[in-house]
Amino acid sequence: MTKMTAEAPLTREMILNAAEQVLRRYGPEKTSVVDIAKFLQVSHGTLYRHFPSKAALREAVTERWLYNSILLPLQAEAEKQEGSAEVRLRLWVETLISKKRTYAAEEPEMFAMYAAVTIEAEELIKVHVNGLVRQIESILEYGVETKEFQSGNAANKARAFFLATSTFHHPAHAPEWKNPEIDKEFDAVWQLLLSGLR
Amino acid sequence: MTKMTAEAPLTREMILNAAEQVLRRYGPEKTSVVDIAKFLQVSHGTLYRHFPSKAALREAVTERWLYNSILLPLQAEAEKQEGSAEVRLRLWVETLISKKRTYAAEEPEMFAMYAAVTIEAEELIKVHVNGLVRQIESILEYGVETKEFQSGNAANKARAFFLATSTFHHPAHAPEWKNPEIDKEFDAVWQLLLSGLR
Numbered sequence: 001m002t003k004m005t006a007e008a009p010l011t012r013e014m015i016l017n018a019a020e021q022v023l024r025r026y027g028p029e030k031t032s033v034v035d036i037a038k039f040l041q042v043s044h045g046t047l048y049r050h051f052p053s054k055a056a057l058r059e060a061v062t063e064r065w066l067y068n069s070i071l072l073p074l075q076a077e078a079e080k081q082e083g084s085a086e087v088r089l090r091l092w093v094e095t096l097i098s099k100k101r102t103y104a105a106e107e108p109e110m111f112a113m114y115a116a117v118t119i120e121a122e123e124l125i126k127v128h129v130n131g132l133v134r135q136i137e138s139i140l141e142y143g144v145e146t147k148e149f150q151s152g153n154a155a156n157k158a159r160a161f162f163l164a165t166s167t168f169h170h171p172a173h174a175p176e177w178k179n180p181e182i183d184k185e186f187d188a189v190w191q192l193l194l195s196g197l198r
Numbered sequence: 199m200t201k202m203t204a205e206a207p208l209t210r211e212m213i214l215n216a217a218e219q220v221l222r223r224y225g226p227e228k229t230s231v232v233d234i235a236k237f238l239q240v241s242h243g244t245l246y247r248h249f250p251s252k253a254a255l256r257e258a259v260t261e262r263w264l265y266n267s268i269l270l271p272l273q274a275e276a277e278k279q280e281g282s283a284e285v286r287l288r289l290w291v292e293t294l295i296s297k298k299r300t301y302a303a304e305e306p307e308m309f310a311m312y313a314a315v316t317i318e319a320e321e322l323i324k325v326h327v328n329g330l331v332r333q334i335e336s337i338l339e340y341g342v343e344t345k346e347f348q349s350g351n352a353a354n355k356a357r358a359f360f361l362a363t364s365t366f367h368h369p370a371h372a373p374e375w376k377n378p379e380i381d382k383e384f385d386a387v388w389q390l391l392l393s394g395l396r
Contacts, residue, residue, distance in 0.1 A: 163365045166365045196394030
């Protein structure tokens with residue numbers, strides 16, 4: 001018979017769940033890998049075999065958050081095949097903006113961690129942004145079918161739309177989101193971009 | 199007869215010249231008000247009568263730099279009344295982007311100071327941005343006259359154009375400017391905005 005250990009095997013998912021809880025409780029600055037190991041009741045050596053550094057853990061937590069809380073909910077909006085493309089695109093970008101603003105306001109320390117990862121972990125962010133751009137592209141292609149938008153290089157236009165709205169969703173702009181003019185400013189950008197797509 | 203002092207009166211201009219030299223030499227982090235006072239051969243009490251804090255000095259140096267090195271050179275481009283509005287607008291925004299990139303690459307410590315001031319000194323930055331937006335507005339109005347651009351609320355469109363190009367000139371995006379795709383990305387945004395203006 002195989003010898004059974006008392007401990008359940010430590011999965012990546014278990015570690016990330018624990019890391020997220022501990023990061024939330026102590027704040028990303030004060031949390032150490034040892035804190036997370038203690039929470040999981042494993043040695044920090046065991047934890048280091050899964051994540052070689054605190055930076056790697058922070059990145060993995062951010063990556064999961066970006067996927068589960070941003071990319072996945074927006075995917076539903078991007079996949080709809082009914083209604084006006086203009087309305088769908090506006091709803092998509094407003095959802096993105098609202099998720100970012102809520103996170104920045106309600107969990108400022110976790111948001112600061114995500115903003116730092118955005119600068120450090122180029123590859124991770126590139127994958128995330130490419131995912132978002134593909135969603136925009138799919139709405140633009142739908143808009144060409146419904147004759148709301150002009151045809152052309154949809155991939156380029158989608159990237160341009162994403163970059164041109166950065167002020168409202170890129171974490172580096174978070175200090176500006178408290179500006180009382182921000183919604184008016186978004187509307188001015190939206191109108192200009194919409195004219196460009198039509 | 200009025201009593202003459204040996205010292206020349208300390209002007210704001212003299213202080214800012216000294217502050218800029220000392221900040222450049224030691225770096226904004228390491229420079230203290232005392233260093234600047236020493237450079238000017240005055241007591242730091244004298245200096246504090248003009249600038250109540252290191253933050254006030256940093257802001258004044260940044261304000262002068264934004265005015266002399268960004269707003270003023272761009273004003274010439276904005277005031278021309280000849281040629282194509284499209285070419286003028288592209289030249290204006292490329293000049294802005296190139297000035298920011300050069301500063302970020304050649305004087306990274308001074309650029310970091312300017313980026314920090316951008317976040318802290320809201321009113322100063324608001325005045326600067328309003329100046330830039332008025333320059334864009336003047337080119338857009340010229341473009342309506344030359345029949346290159348559609349008429350409409352030029353002030354709103356100018357602000358939208360400024361915000362939609364933030365990725366390429368807002369100091370918070372400086373880490374992205376080293377991306378080899380950045381010029382291609384600018385071009386995609388430019389094409390979309392131009393379609394929106396026409």
